[in-house]
Amino acid sequence: MILEAVDVSYRYEETTVFEQVTFQLAKGESVAIIGPNGAGKSTFLRLLAGVLRPAAGEVRLFGTPIETFRDWQKVGYVPQNPYRQQKSFPITVREVVEMGCLAGQRWWRRLSATDHRQVNEALELVGMAEYAGRRLGNLSGGQQQRVFVARALAGKPELMLLDEPATGIDLGAKQELYALLARLNREQGISLVMVSHDVELAAATTTRMLCLDRGGLCFVGSTEEALAHSLQHRLYHKLRRNE
Amino acid sequence: MEWLAYDFMQRALLAGVLVAFTCPVIGAFLVARRQSVIGDGLGHIAFAGVAAGWLLGWQPVASAALFTVLGAAAMEWVRKRNTDWPDLVLAIFFYSSMALAVILASMKQAGGLNLSSFLFGSLITVDAADLWLMGALGGIVWLVVSALYRPLVYLSFDETAARVSGLPTNTLNYLLAVLTALTVAVAMRIVGILLVAALMVIPVACALPGANGFRSLIARSVAYALAAVVVGLSGAYYGNFAPGGCIVLAATGLFVVRSLPAWR
Numbered sequence: 001m002i003l004e005a006v007d008v009s010y011r012y013e014e015t016t017v018f019e020q021v022t023f024q025l026a027k028g029e030s031v032a033i034i035g036p037n038g039a040g041k042s043t044f045l046r047l048l049a050g051v052l053r054p055a056a057g058e059v060r061l062f063g064t065p066i067e068t069f070r071d072w073q074k075v076g077y078v079p080q081n082p083y084r085q086q087k088s089f090p091i092t093v094r095e096v097v098e099m100g101c102l103a104g105q106r107w108w109r110r111l112s113a114t115d116h117r118q119v120n121e122a123l124e125l126v127g128m129a130e131y132a133g134r135r136l137g138n139l140s141g142g143q144q145q146r147v148f149v150a151r152a153l154a155g156k157p158e159l160m161l162l163d164e165p166a167t168g169i170d171l172g173a174k175q176e177l178y179a180l181l182a183r184l185n186r187e188q189g190i191s192l193v194m195v196s197h198d199v200e201l202a203a204a205t206t207t208r209m210l211c212l213d214r215g216g217l218c219f220v221g222s223t224e225e226a227l228a229h230s231l232q233h234r235l236y237h238k239l240r241r242n243e
Numbered sequence: 244m245e246w247l248a249y250d251f252m253q254r255a256l257l258a259g260v261l262v263a264f265t266c267p268v269i270g271a272f273l274v275a276r277r278q279s280v281i282g283d284g285l286g287h288i289a290f291a292g293v294a295a296g297w298l299l300g301w302q303p304v305a306s307a308a309l310f311t312v313l314g315a316a317a318m319e320w321v322r323k324r325n326t327d328w329p330d331l332v333l334a335i336f337f338y339s340s341m342a343l344a345v346i347l348a349s350m351k352q353a354g355g356l357n358l359s360s361f362l363f364g365s366l367i368t369v370d371a372a373d374l375w376l377m378g379a380l381g382g383i384v385w386l387v388v389s390a391l392y393r394p395l396v397y398l399s400f401d402e403t404a405a406r407v408s409g410l411p412t413n414t415l416n417y418l419l420a421v422l423t424a425l426t427v428a429v430a431m432r433i434v435g436i437l438l439v440a441a442l443m444v445i446p447v448a449c450a451l452p453g454a455n456g457f458r459s460l461i462a463r464s465v466a467y468a469l470a471a472v473v474v475g476l477s478g479a480y481y482g483n484f485a486p487g488g489c490i491v492l493a494a495t496g497l498f499v500v501r502s503l504p505a506w507r
Contacts, residue, residue: 072409
C-alpha cells in the first residue's frame with residue numbers, strides 16, 4: 001500500500017469532525033473522496049498530506065509513518081482554490097511549475113538540467129507549454145488549475161493528492177481537467193486521491209469512491225458500486241442541495 | 244549633482260544605494276505575503292534597540308539589528324501560536340516596543356542621544372562605521388535570498404503546498420522574519436525609524452502592475468527604490484529637509500505617476 005490511514009480521527013477544538021476512518025490506497029489506484037459540505041473531506045485529505053495531524057490513529061505514506069516520511073518528491077499536492085487567493089501574485093507559469101522540483105529535495109540546492117527538463121515535460125503533459133512565460137494571474141481558472149497540476153507533476157510523483165481541483169471553473173474546463181487526471185492515472189501510473197463535489201465526473205475518472213458523512217466513513221467501494229448503490233442517490237441529492 | 248562633491252553626501256548616497264538594493268528585495272516577499280505593515284512594527288522595535296544601544300554604549304545600528312532580530316523571531320513564535328488574531332499579536336508587540344523605547348530614551352543617561360536623526364534619518368550623521376555595518380547586513384540579506392530564492396518564493400506563494408513538498412516552512416518563516424529585521428536595521432540610518440517600512444513597500448507597489456514574474460518584480464522594485472533615493476537625497480540637500488521624508492515622498496510620487504494610467 002502506498003497510502004494508509006488507520007482509525008484516523010480528527011477534532012477541531014471541541015467538535016469531532018470524523019472518527020476512526022480507515023482507508024488504503026494501492027499503487028496505480030485512483031480514489032475520489034465525496035460527501036456533503038462539512039463532512040471533513042478536505043480535512044481528511046490534509047491529514048493524508050501531513051498538513052494536519054490526527055487526534056487519533058495513524059497515516060502511513062509508502063509504508064512510513066507520516067511524521068518520519070521524507071520522500072516528498074513521491075507526493076504531488078494540488079490545494080483547494082490556489083489561484084483565487086493568489087490571483088494578483090506576480091509570478092509566471094514557469095516559476096510556479098519550478099516550485100514542484102523542490103519537493104523532497106535539499107531546500108538550498110539549485111535547479112539542475114534534469115529539473116528544467118521535468119518542468120518542460122510537466123508543462124507539455126498538461127498542455128500549458130506555450131504559456132510558460134505568461135503571468136499566472138492572466139490565465140483563466142481552468143488554465144491556472146492545469147498549472148498547479150503541472151507543479152505537482154514536476155517532482156515526478158507516484159501519488160497525487162488533489163483538494164477539489166475543479167472548484168470554481170466552468171464545465172468545459174472541468175471535463176478537460178478530469179480527463180487529464182484520468183490520463184495521468186492510466187498512462188503515467190500516478191495514483192490519485194481527490195476530493196470532489198462533481199460526483200459524475202469523479203466517478204468517470206476514478207476506480208473507487210469513499211464517502212464521508214456524519215462524522216465517519218459511510219461508504220467505500222468501486223465507482224460502479226457507488227453509482228449502483230442507492231446510497232449514491234441520497235448522496236447525490238444531498239450534494240446538490242449543498243451546491 | 245553638485246551635492247556629490249561633499250563627503251557626507253557621498254556617504255549618504257552610498258547608504259541610500261545600499262538601502263535601495265536591500266529594502267525592496269525583502270519588501271517583495273512581505274507584499275506578496277500580505278505583510279506590508281510588518282516593517283513598520285519592526286521599526287518601533289529598532290527604536291528601542293537604538294535607545295538601549297545608546298545606554299549600553301553600543302553601535303546603534305548593531306543594537307537595533309540585535310533588537311529587531313530578536314523581536315522578529317519572538318513575533319513569529321507568538322504568531323504561530325495565535326493564528327486567530329495574528330494582527331492583534333503584532334499590534335501588542337509594536338506598542339510595547341514603542342513604550343520601551345520611550346522609557347529608555349527618557350532616561351537621564353540617554354541625554355546625549357540625537358533621537359531625531361534616528362527617527363527621521365540623517366545625511367550628516369552617517370559615518371564610515373554605519374556604512375560598513377549596513378553593507379555587511381545588506382550583503383547577508385542578498386546572500387540568503389539568492390541561496391534560498393525558490394523556497395522563499397514557494398513559501399510566500401503557497402505555504403501549504405510548500406509544507407507538503409517537505410520544505411521546512413517554520414524555519415523559512417523565521418528566516419524571513421530575521422531578514423526583515425536586518426533590512427530594517429540597514430535602512431534605519433538613512434530613511435529613519437518612522438519611515439523605514441515605506442522603502443520596503445512603496446517601490447514594490449510601483450513595480451507590481453508591470454511585473455512579469457517574481458524576479459521581474461524584485462528587479463523593477465530596486466530600480467524604483469534607486470530612483471526614489473537619488474531624487475529624495477537631492478531634495479533633502481537643496482531643501483535642507485529630512486532625507487527619510489524626501490525619499491519616501493519621491494517614492495510615493497513615482498507610485499502616483501505609475502498608477503495614473505490605471506486610475507484614468
